[in-house]
Amino acid sequence: MKDSIIKGIKFIGLGFLEPLIRLICKEEPKKNTKAVMRKIVAPIASIFIFIGLWQLGSRSLYNKEAEFKIEAATRNQGEEEAAKLKACMESGDSNCQPNTLPSPTQVYDAYQTLLEDHRQISADKEAFAEKTFEMNKKRVAQGKKAITYTGRPSFVDQIKTSLKTVFAGFLLALFIAVPIGIVLGLSETLRGSINWIxxxxxxxxxxxxxxxxxxxxKTLTKNSDSDSSFIISFISVGLCSMWATLVNTAMGVASVNTDYINVAKVLRLRPLQKIFKVILPASLPLIFTGLRITLSVAWMVLIAIELLAQSPGLGSFVWExxxxxAMDSNxxxxxxxxxxxxxxxxxDRIMLFIQNLVSFEKETI
Incomplete structure (x- = not known):
C-alpha cells in the first residue's frame, strides 16, 4: 500500500511528499524527519517569511510615500492642509492613501473583489440569457445571428480566454514543430542546411x-467575421514558442540508438511504421522536454502579446x-x-504528468 502511494505521488509530480508518507508509516523516523523538515517544513516556512518581508517592504514604502506627500502638502499648501492630509491617511480613507506597493491583506481583498465581480457578471449573463432565450430561438429559426452578451468580461473570464489562447498556440507549435523536427532529425544534410533558419x-x-x-x-481576414484578435494572438504565441520543441525533436530523432534503426531494417518496416513504432517512442523523452519548454514559453509570451495586441485575456487585464x-489597481x-x-x-506539472504517462523515462523535476 505504502509503495503504491509513493509511486502514485511521484507519478503526478508530488515526490516531495515521499518522506512524509514514509514517516507516517514509521519507516526510518530520524532520516525521514530530516527529509520532511528539508522538503516540506522549510518551503512552508519560506512562504511565511516571504509574506512577512512583503508586509515589511509594503509598510516601509507606504511610510516613505506618505512622508513625501505630507512634506509636499506642507510646502505647497501649509501646515493646516498637511495636518488634514495626515489625518485622512490615518483614517484609512482610500481617497488620500499613497498609491504604492500593496500589502498582502490588500491583495487578498482585491482577490475577493475580483471573485465578487465575477459572480455579479455571471449573474448578469444568466439574466441576459433568460431574457433573450425566446428571441434567439426565433432569430436562429429565421437564419439570423443570435444576440450575445456584450458586457465586459470578468477576471475569471479573462483567465479562460488566456488559457484558450495558449492551448491553441501550443497545439499550433506542436503540429508545426514535431513533424519538421522529425524530418530534420532523419536527415543530417537537411538539418545542417536548415539550422541557420x-x-x-x-x-x-x-x-x-x-x-x-x-x-x-489583417489582410487575410479583411472580409471575414472571425475573431482576428484571437487568431493573431494564438498564431503569435505558437510561432514564438515552437522552437524548443523543434530543436529537441530533431535532436531526439537524430540520437535514436542505431540498434533500433537496424532492427527496423531487419523487420523491413515501412518509413511511417519505422517513425511511429521505433523513432518516436525512442525520442519521446526529448520531445516532451521540448514540449514542456514550449508550453512555459507560450504562457510567458502570451501575457506580453495580449498586452501589446489589447486582445482579451490576462495581459489585457494587467494593462487596463x-x-x-485606481487605489486597488496595484x-x-x-x-x-x-x-x-x-x-x-x-x-508544467500537467505536461510532466503526461510525459510520465507515455514515456518509459520518468522525470520528477
Missing amino acids: IQIFKPVSPVVWLLLVFMIV EFQNG SKIIVAMFVIGFIGFAL
Whole structure:
C-alpha cells in the first residue's frame, strides 16, 4: 500500500511528499524527519517569511510615500492642509492613501473583489440569457445571428480566454514543430542546411512576431467575421514558442540508438511504421522536454502579446488596471501576477504528468 502511494505521488509530480508518507508509516523516523523538515517544513516556512518581508517592504514604502506627500502638502499648501492630509491617511480613507506597493491583506481583498465581480457578471449573463432565450430561438429559426452578451468580461473570464489562447498556440507549435523536427532529425544534410533558419528566428522577440502576424492576418481576414484578435494572438504565441520543441525533436530523432534503426531494417518496416513504432517512442523523452519548454514559453509570451495586441485575456487585464490608476489597481495587478505564476506551474506539472504517462523515462523535476 505504502509503495503504491509513493509511486502514485511521484507519478503526478508530488515526490516531495515521499518522506512524509514514509514517516507516517514509521519507516526510518530520524532520516525521514530530516527529509520532511528539508522538503516540506522549510518551503512552508519560506512562504511565511516571504509574506512577512512583503508586509515589511509594503509598510516601509507606504511610510516613505506618505512622508513625501505630507512634506509636499506642507510646502505647497501649509501646515493646516498637511495636518488634514495626515489625518485622512490615518483614517484609512482610500481617497488620500499613497498609491504604492500593496500589502498582502490588500491583495487578498482585491482577490475577493475580483471573485465578487465575477459572480455579479455571471449573474448578469444568466439574466441576459433568460431574457433573450425566446428571441434567439426565433432569430436562429429565421437564419439570423443570435444576440450575445456584450458586457465586459470578468477576471475569471479573462483567465479562460488566456488559457484558450495558449492551448491553441501550443497545439499550433506542436503540429508545426514535431513533424519538421522529425524530418530534420532523419536527415543530417537537411538539418545542417536548415539550422541557420532556426538560429535566426529562435531569438526573435514576441513583439516582432506579433507585428508580422498582425500584418498577414489583417489582410487575410479583411472580409471575414472571425475573431482576428484571437487568431493573431494564438498564431503569435505558437510561432514564438515552437522552437524548443523543434530543436529537441530533431535532436531526439537524430540520437535514436542505431540498434533500433537496424532492427527496423531487419523487420523491413515501412518509413511511417519505422517513425511511429521505433523513432518516436525512442525520442519521446526529448520531445516532451521540448514540449514542456514550449508550453512555459507560450504562457510567458502570451501575457506580453495580449498586452501589446489589447486582445482579451490576462495581459489585457494587467494593462487596463495599470492604465486605470485606481487605489486597488496595484493589488489587482499582483493578484494577476500570482494567478499567472500558479497557472504556469500547473501547466508544467500537467505536461510532466503526461510525459510520465507515455514515456518509459520518468522525470520528477
